[in-house]
Amino acid sequence: MGLLENKLQENLLTTKVDWLLNWARLSSIWPMTFGLACCAIEMMAVGASHHDIDRFGAGAFRATPRQADLMIVAGTVNFKMADRIKRLWEQMAHPKYVIALGACATGGGPYYKYGYNVVKGVDRVVPVDVYIAGCPPRPEALLEGLMKLQDKIRTQKVVRQIGSGEPAPFVPAPS
Amino acid sequence: MTETGTRPAPPPAPRPSTEEDLDRWSGELRSGEREFVLDVKTQDLEVNMGPQHPSTHGVLRVLLRADGEIVTGAQPHLGYLHRCAEKIGENVEFLQYLPYTDRYDYLSAMNNNLGYSMAVEKVAGIEIPERGQYVRTICAELNRIASHLLAFGTYGLDIGAITPFLYAFREREEILHLFEKVCGARLTYSYIRIGGVFNDLPDGWLEELSGFLDVFEEKWQEYNDLLSFNHIFVQRTANVGILPPEKAIAWGCTGPMLRGSGVGWDVRRDEPYLVYPRLDFQVCVGRGEKGTLGDCWDRYFVRVEEMRESVKMLRQLIRDIPDGPVSADVPRALRVPAGAGYVGIENPRGELGHYVVSEGGKVARRCRVRGPSFCNLSILPELMGGTMLADAVAIIGSVDIVIGETDR
Amino acid sequence: MAKTAAEVVERLRAIGTPGVIGLLDPAQAAEPDPLGRHAPAKAVAPPAVEKPTAGAKPDAEAKTPEAESSAEEKPSEKGPSAEGTKAPAKAGPFGDPHLYVEPAHVAAVLQTLRDDAELRFEMLIDVTGIDYKKDAPVLGVIYQLLSLSHRARVTLRADVPKVDPAIDTAFPVYPAADWHEREAAEMFGLVFRGHPDPRNILLADDWVGHPLRKDYEFPVEYHGISGV
Numbered sequence: 001m002g003l004l005e006n007k008l009q010e011n012l013l014t015t016k017v018d019w020l021l022n023w024a025r026l027s028s029i030w031p032m033t034f035g036l037a038c039c040a041i042e043m044m045a046v047g048a049s050h051h052d053i054d055r056f057g058a059g060a061f062r063a064t065p066r067q068a069d070l071m072i073v074a075g076t077v078n079f080k081m082a083d084r085i086k087r088l089w090e091q092m093a094h095p096k097y098v099i100a101l102g103a104c105a106t107g108g109g110p111y112y113k114y115g116y117n118v119v120k121g122v123d124r125v126v127p128v129d130v131y132i133a134g135c136p137p138r139p140e141a142l143l144e145g146l147m148k149l150q151d152k153i154r155t156q157k158v159v160r161q162i163g164s165g166e167p168a169p170f171v172p173a174p175s
Numbered sequence: 176m177t178e179t180g181t182r183p184a185p186p187p188a189p190r191p192s193t194e195e196d197l198d199r200w201s202g203e204l205r206s207g208e209r210e211f212v213l214d215v216k217t218q219d220l221e222v223n224m225g226p227q228h229p230s231t232h233g234v235l236r237v238l239l240r241a242d243g244e245i246v247t248g249a250q251p252h253l254g255y256l257h258r259c260a261e262k263i264g265e266n267v268e269f270l271q272y273l274p275y276t277d278r279y280d281y282l283s284a285m286n287n288n289l290g291y292s293m294a295v296e297k298v299a300g301i302e303i304p305e306r307g308q309y310v311r312t313i314c315a316e317l318n319r320i321a322s323h324l325l326a327f328g329t330y331g332l333d334i335g336a337i338t339p340f341l342y343a344f345r346e347r348e349e350i351l352h353l354f355e356k357v358c359g360a361r362l363t364y365s366y367i368r369i370g371g372v373f374n375d376l377p378d379g380w381l382e383e384l385s386g387f388l389d390v391f392e393e394k395w396q397e398y399n400d401l402l403s404f405n406h407i408f409v410q411r412t413a414n415v416g417i418l419p420p421e422k423a424i425a426w427g428c429t430g431p432m433l434r435g436s437g438v439g440w441d442v443r444r445d446e447p448y449l450v451y452p453r454l455d456f457q458v459c460v461g462r463g464e465k466g467t468l469g470d471c472w473d474r475y476f477v478r479v480e481e482m483r484e485s486v487k488m489l490r491q492l493i494r495d496i497p498d499g500p501v502s503a504d505v506p507r508a509l510r511v512p513a514g515a516g517y518v519g520i521e522n523p524r525g526e527l528g529h530y531v532v533s534e535g536g537k538v539a540r541r542c543r544v545r546g547p548s549f550c551n552l553s554i555l556p557e558l559m560g561g562t563m564l565a566d567a568v569a570i571i572g573s574v575d576i577v578i579g580e581t582d583r
Numbered sequence: 584m585a586k587t588a589a590e591v592v593e594r595l596r597a598i599g600t601p602g603v604i605g606l607l608d609p610a611q612a613a614e615p616d617p618l619g620r621h622a623p624a625k626a627v628a629p630p631a632v633e634k635p636t637a638g639a640k641p642d643a644e645a646k647t648p649e650a651e652s653s654a655e656e657k658p659s660e661k662g663p664s665a666e667g668t669k670a671p672a673k674a675g676p677f678g679d680p681h682l683y684v685e686p687a688h689v690a691a692v693l694q695t696l697r698d699d700a701e702l703r704f705e706m707l708i709d710v711t712g713i714d715y716k717k718d719a720p721v722l723g724v725i726y727q728l729l730s731l732s733h734r735a736r737v738t739l740r741a742d743v744p745k746v747d748p749a750i751d752t753a754f755p756v757y758p759a760a761d762w763h764e765r766e767a768a769e770m771f772g773l774v775f776r777g778h779p780d781p782r783n784i785l786l787a788d789d790w791v792g793h794p795l796r797k798d799y800e801f802p803v804e805y806h807g808i809s810g811v
Contacts, residue, residue, distance in 0.1 A: 008396045033229045037256055037579055038281035038362055040233070041325070048344035063229040079788045079805040081234060081255040082224055110274060116794055116801045116810070117786065124808050166528050172808075254785040261770075262794055286739070300677040424705050424731065427759025440731050514609035516678030517727055517738055519708065528709055530725065532613050540613060545709040545727070553762040582785055
């Protein structure tokens, strides 16, 4: 998670540094353009002027995963695409977050029962931070999900010692 | 297995390989360059465009073979959004399948619902009441405007113009607001159902629609000023991706792809359904105004003109809509008698066809969806051979694909 | 100028195109092997009647031998049922008549349909397969054609046996068939002889099975990702 991770002991200064770093990160979460299906249209609507995501600092959609902080998986994930999603997620640099937008990314969606080619939730492929329900979710729901993610970032302890300092290994969600 | 396909590529630009060729090829070369040109052996670069790419309109992967800046081969690879729609159609009841129809061409969900409902009604022999037909036509045409707005906006975005996208979405939000009043959903409506529509229009909706149309007509002029006749846009899209009409017909292209090449075929006029026989509208065809007939600009402008025609149609529909029921008396657990039928309607992207085979029960035996984007995309290797890399993006944008429909 | 399916059949027969068996009415078109050409145990039925529209009462007797096998799946022909299906105003069967052709001659029929001056079906709209039932002996191959000049449509059907589902490709006649046939091949296991590029199009290259067959088993896992 960066050079500062777990390097300092807890004290008043580190709390302020935490706050500053977290504030900087949550105010400029740059998503990757990763629309898969119908939810991508609502993501575009969020990026447009009516529900403006840029006021949250998250309006700079980066096409390349190397420059993005957030992967909004907007749409149905299928087996053919799952390998690519995994690769894209691995190409993103830490700290990185994933929002599962919509019913398909959350748990397979309407294609759960007879979709032989559909992965039942993107959390079987990459770790997800926020799940947003809806089919497709309203743009306001996506903005609320973004705000939930910001809350999550706000509570992160970047500089303090946490355990051994190793990041936890990714375990896919049980099927 | 050859990833780069077996289609013959256009002949590459001639490169000098001998001293004599080099003399003929160029005049003055600085010292050292002659040897450089003769010794350097280049090969074509294979580059993946997609499946994650800002300009592929979804999860489309195009395997490009590029000789420097010139594209020598393009192979679209699909299937990254294959969601088994046809298998689901064989396992759920007719009405339960309707939400899945929304989700293949998610930009024109009303038209998808319409196509499927009409196919099932054909095989079941159901007749729709008059007002139901008018409401269906209104929703279909309004959805056409919304879909073309997005096509217009994202095409600008692909070319590099970001403002038209924001302007298009401003109007699109108004349309989605209207749809939300009618059926509660912004994108995937499931409003047009087998037998008619789900419920009647709310009070005051037609007046609101009328007000929107007044505003939209001024904005249409704004879009043209902003993008269509913009010098840079015309330079990027005219004479690019020229599709001759015979090729378009042979490869099964329909919709603005076909009309952009000058072929005046529109299912709404030539095999009319719903209320279209009573409407007065023009079929927009490309004329090769800015470049050659059948180039990207023609296809784009057909879509822009169709928006204006849709506005004309909507005004006539609002004026003439009768009163009455909006739906036939169709049970939810519908049993369709054994039969098979195909219905093709004019989707904003082309001809959307549903071939429904019923075995006499509640579940279809086969529900085949013929997506227009699937057929329109198959011509991409033909269009992209020999163009520049930057034009590849313009060509893909002008085909106006929706991957949900290509992959189903 | 052939506009209806019956006129198309008449014109094809007049020219002498091989392989045209006849016209199926919509209810027959929904059944596997409606004329008993592939199932050895059934009695050979009289040839299909060529009137596709609503007064199809004489057909009911003609197709009864085949209809028995699927009678348990067609209760709605009796009229309004207990579920409350409203009887439609005109009598069935509804849908499109299908032009029934022999698979061996499909390419010749398509060529004639495209080139003959009175037919002129310039555009191929769709090629697809259909698996009627789990134990049906045939797979259907369905072609949808459109004539821009005559404003007409026709649906063709050719049945291939499931044990050897091979049919000639329509690519030389209609290049539009390219991708459609690739999809039909991977979904049903149909083999289109002479197809220039028979790879999977929608499914992954290492996909096992043909999903749209009725006996397809859904995958349990794929590349380490669970499918249940």
